[in-house]
Amino acid sequence: KNQVEQSPQSLIILEGKNCTLQCNYTVSPFSNLRWYKQDTGRGPVSLTIMTFSENTKSNGRYTATLDADTKQSSLHITASQLSDSASYICVVSSDSSYKLIFGSGTRLLVRP
Amino acid sequence: DGGITQSPKYLFRKEGQNVTLSCEQNLNHDAMYWYRQDPGQGLRLIYYSQIVNDFQKGDIAEGYSVSREKKESFPLTVTSAQKNPTAFYLCASQQGLGNIQYFGAGTRLSVL
DSSP states (O other): OEEEEEEEEEEEEEEOOEEEEEEEEOOOSSSEEEEEETTTTTOOOEEEEEEOOOOOOEEETTEEETTTTTTTTEEESSSGGGGGOEEEEEEEEEESSSSEEEOOOEEEEOOO | OSSSEOOOEEEEEEETOEEEEEEEESSOEEEEEEEEETOOOOOEEEEEETTTOOOOOOOOOTTEEESSSSSTTTOEEEETOOOOEEEEEEEESSSSSSSSSEOOOEEEEEEE
């Protein structure tokens, strides 16, 4: 069964600190993996998208990694800001379908 | 201003009433999607459409209906058969397999 699991479910960190969010997937055939940021009450916004051959991709203070062998991805946030408080969703796309497989998200709260 | 427009932002439904949520995109994308998000939960796929005049059921299609008469429009009707319609509804579009999926700002539906 195609699944995407994220951990932790929620996380609280102090402003200025770094954090790493995890994503494990069992999707086949694999096409790409995406990380989205969703502010409360808003639509998700794409942060990164990585294919099988890409190990790392950055978008400002956000760096995503992908290990296609172990089927794991991480999203690292550097020097967190209050505006980073949001849900971060890992999404996997399959080559064979227009349907995306969504993780349930990690809710991050950055405190001053 | 390009993107996906959802309307209304807030919608209230009475018992036994059908309501329609609008989704319009000017990105010239072939594929469009409807998702439902319950508080603190991940996104669940209701319906999706790969091309005009064609659509497929997602994971939770019961109590919902859609149409795709034009490329830029994909309205979702929440019927009276949907007994628990209170949720945040997100529309998205994507051009081809494996590409970034863009989301609208969402419609919050509540039952009076």
